[in-house]
Amino acid sequence: MDGRIAAVGPQDALELRFADADRIDCGGRLLMPGLVDSHTHAIFGRPRFEEQELRAMGLPYMEIAKRGGGIHSSVRDLRARAEDELVALALPRLRRIASYGTTTVEVKSGYGLTVVDELKTLRVIRRLQELLPLRLVPTWLGAHEVPQEYRARGDQGRADYLRLLVHEMLPAVAAEGLARFADVFCEPGVYTVAESRVLLEAARVAGLGLKLHADELQTSGAAELAVALGAASADHLAAVSEDGVRALAAGGTVATLLPGTMLFLGSARQAPARALIDAGAPVALASDFNPGTSPTVNFPLVLTLAVSQLRLTAAEAVVAGTVNGAAALSLAGETGQLAPGFSADLALFDAEDVRELPYWYGDRLCRGTWVGGVACHPFEARFTSQP
Ligand code: NIG
Ligand code: FE
Secondary structure: OOOEOOOOOOHHHHHHHOOOOOEEOOOOOEEEEOEEEOOOOOOOOOOOHHHHHHHHOOOOHHHHHHOOOOHHHHHHHHHOOOHHHHHHHHHHHHHHHHHOOEEEEEEEOOOOOOHHHHHHHHHHHHHHHHHOOOEEEEEEEEEOOOOHHHHOOHHHHHHHHHHHHHHHHHHHHHHOOOOOEEEEEEOOOOEOHHHHHHHHHHHHHOOOEEEEEEOOOOOOOHHHHHHHOOOOEEEEOOOOOHHHHHHHHHOOOEEEEOHHHHHHOOOOOOOOHHHHHHHOOOEEEOOOOEOOOEOOOOHHHHHHHHHHOOOOOHHHHHHHOOHHHHHHOOOOOOOOOOOOOOEOOEEEEOOOOOOHHHHOOOOOOEEEEEEOOEEEEOOOOOOEEOO
């Protein structure tokens, strides 16, 4: 078996055609494409629960970052940890992600911000891919922040870090083939639209696909940049402008929405999902799993938020979490659909109707997943039996 779906159809017809095949008894439950989580920052050390309380007391996310918390705090932490330790920390987190029905996980670097620590993070992702049957997609996010030691030196420090990203870090990442995509946190106070363009153009020349943290907290025109550069996705978009919505509808860039992030930040604002869909933009959903703004491993909960906060139908949410998530990773012909030729990336849920996924919110209905036909969750699965 090559791990691909050979045929889809009524059970009787398939049983006749594949009389010798192994069978998995799904007990009449819901079998669907495994969920595709196209945006996570899963490689980190210490969780940052103290910041949740600070925000509740009224301190905004960007203010916490200015005081050396936020991403900076995770950077200090990750730099002090060895590769082995990061592998050991990420493994159970990824297993928990898998246990909710996710079969593909994009994983970003971005808490290293030195050549050594970004390569270390990306090597951790590569090692995890060898250890887990989950499908992992690595993204280089060396431009997640301007590191504090460079910020302290003002404009000159900023320019120096940009040079390091383009002329040292990116070539090193590309030479080792450690990343499929490059991403930038394009946000006022972090990277400008002009800086993001320079970085992404260099990444494209180095052979990487492009993604962008775009218009998350403030409108900057980042979505328009992502479309202009032909990025696979523009992510967040809670503050996207009407021009940005039009650009996403007209271009080939997937609009990836992360409603868990806005919920966890305590923001009343959400991305204009209905406007995006109604304008014809392809919309994906993702968890944004990270220690600062979205520490959830529960993708079906993101589907719940998509229906109740973003006003998607259950069907739209499921498409956004499978087919369109795959497109956001340039894997549209590979995963996210039950169709002949696609990888057998499957999730079995204790449900009869797909609308139960967003409905039983917070619950874990997943009973098993397969990636390329190989049992992924539970890891000791004994689902196969000879007929
Ligand atoms: O997608 N916005 C930038 N990056 C993450 C947050 C990272 C962090 O706070 O550690 C996000 O929300
Ligand atoms: Fe993110």
